[in-house]
Amino acid sequence: MTEAIAAGLGSSTHAALRNRLSNDAAAGAALPSFNVVDFLERLTALGYDPRSSFVRPVAAELAQPVPSFVDLQASLRVWAATLKNLKSEHIDWGRYLHQQCAHVFADAHDLGEPEERTMGDAVQRWYAGADHSACLPGWGAMLDGHFFRFHPGCNDLYFFRSLPLSDGGHVQYTSAVIAMPSGDNNTQDLLASAETMAGIFGWTATRLPGWNWDSSTDSTLLLYRPSMSHAERLRQWEGSFPRWLLENQRHLLEGAGAARRKTIEELVRCPHVPMHVRGFEEFRDCYLKEDVPTSQDDRPGDFDEICEQLFEVWLAASPCMNGAG
Numbered sequence: 001m002t003e004a005i006a007a008g009l010g011s012s013t014h015a016a017l018r019n020r021l022s023n024d025a026a027a028g029a030a031l032p033s034f035n036v037v038d039f040l041e042r043l044t045a046l047g048y049d050p051r052s053s054f055v056r057p058v059a060a061e062l063a064q065p066v067p068s069f070v071d072l073q074a075s076l077r078v079w080a081a082t083l084k085n086l087k088s089e090h091i092d093w094g095r096y097l098h099q100q101c102a103h104v105f106a107d108a109h110d111l112g113e114p115e116e117r118t119m120g121d122a123v124q125r126w127y128a129g130a131d132h133s134a135c136l137p138g139w140g141a142m143l144d145g146h147f148f149r150f151h152p153g154c155n156d157l158y159f160f161r162s163l164p165l166s167d168g169g170h171v172q173y174t175s176a177v178i179a180m181p182s183g184d185n186n187t188q189d190l191l192a193s194a195e196t197m198a199g200i201f202g203w204t205a206t207r208l209p210g211w212n213w214d215s216s217t218d219s220t221l222l223l224y225r226p227s228m229s230h231a232e233r234l235r236q237w238e239g240s241f242p243r244w245l246l247e248n249q250r251h252l253l254e255g256a257g258a259a260r261r262k263t264i265e266e267l268v269r270c271p272h273v274p275m276h277v278r279g280f281e282e283f284r285d286c287y288l289k290e291d292v293p294t295s296q297d298d299r300p301g302d303f304d305e306i307c308e309q310l311f312e313v314w315l316a317a318s319p320c321m322n323g324a325g
Contacts, residue, residue, distance in 0.1 A: 062108060064210045069104045072097060073213055101213040102157060105178070109223065112161040112175035112230075124171040124246060127158065129271030131202030132286055134227035139201050140290030146270050148201060150224050151179035151194045161230050163237045166247055173271065175230065177203075180212055182219035191220060198224050233275070240275040241283070242267070244314045252310070259300035263307060266299070280311045 065073070079094045102114040128148050130139050142148060150156055159176040181190065195205040203224050212221040228236075237243055245252070246268050253261055267273055272291050277283045288304055300306065 063208070066104070066108055069101065069108065069211065069213075072101050072104065076101070076213055098213065105211060105213075106159055106176075109176070111159040111223075111225070113159060115158045115160065122160075122162070122172040123165060123169045124268065125160065126171070126173045126271035128174040128177055128201075128203075128224075129273075130290070131226040131228050132274045132276060133202065133232070135202030136200045138290075140272075140292060142197060142201065143272075143291065145293070146272065146291065150177050150198055150203075151181050151185065151190075151222060153185040153190075154179050154181040161233075163234065163243075165243075171246065173233070175226070177224040179222045179224070180214040180219045181222070182214060186218055186220055191222065194222065202227055236275040239318060241277065241311065241314050242273045242275055244318070245273075245310070259302060260306050262300055263303055264310070266303075267307070267310070280308050283307070283311060 076094070076097045079097060099114070099116065106112065106114055128150070130148075157178045158174050159178075160172040161175040162170040162172050164170050179194070181194075191207065198205045203226050206223045206225075208221045208223055212219050214221075245264065249264060249268055252264050256264065270291065272287060274283065274286055277286065284304070288307065293299055
């Protein structure tokens with residue numbers, strides 16, 4: 001483990017890291033940034049399988065599809081073989097079958113609602129966010145903007161669950177993602193890489209080839225889920241910083257300057273803002289140091305300072321939070 005940690009901190013060996021840290025300490029230098037990909041690669045080279053911690057098994061009876069799903073798969077095969085290139089109504093029939101497969105799959109695996117069932121009825125929708133209960137240092141390096149793609153090269157299908165708001169409305173977060181890579185994207189190396197990247201992000205991965213409903217015969221269905229349960233997310237959501245921001249957004253934006261307005265709007269939109277934190281230093285470590293835009297022009301220069309001010313206002317408005325941190 002010490003050798004893998006050394007690799008993550010940019011040193012070839014543990015001894016080299018100790019020597020480097022001794023010299024840096026004498027010079028007053030900060031600890032090097034941690035590269036989780038190098039850390040995992042060194043673990044693998046040493047004979048360990050870090051992916052085993054990122055793969056969540058499913059119940060034995062769900063490893064193979066339920067009968068109603070098998071019937072839908074058969075109908076899709078008929079559509080793909082005989083109807084796909086005919087009249088437009090047959091294209092609609094194929095779209096309907098795909099949607100039904102997603103609905104049955106979601107029900108069977110208790111994933112929440114497929115995306116098209118939840119369109120337009122939420123105050124805010126967050127696409128896949130880092131699971132702060134399980135993500136590893138360095139997860140932010142895998143973001144494209146605020147977005148994380150589980151399996152580059154293929155379309156992802158998202159599922160959502162709801163979190164309540166005080167006024168009776170709700171927000172939605174991504175509770176599962178599936179990908180069905182085929183062809184060059186379906187190699188063992190790419191599947192394993194996708195599982196590892198999901199694990200760094202705090203999500204688990206399950207391969208369910210029997211549940212695939214893509215028309216390509218070689219595709220493998222990959223089910224990605226956050227490590228945190230919905231019950232635990234509901235518990236953290238109660239009284240959290242992101243809930244307070246969203247519910248008080250209008251008031252916070254009144255009279256706000258451009259920098260403060262831009263900061264609040266980004267925090268409300270971003271799916272990676274942690275719900276569990278009760279102190280700003282923890283917020284800085286698990287969010288601000290990770291979710292950094294590729295161009296600093298995307299954020300006000302005093303973004304962190306404004307975040308800290310907002311955090312202080314939230315703590316002052318939440319008596320039960322006072323003294324926590």
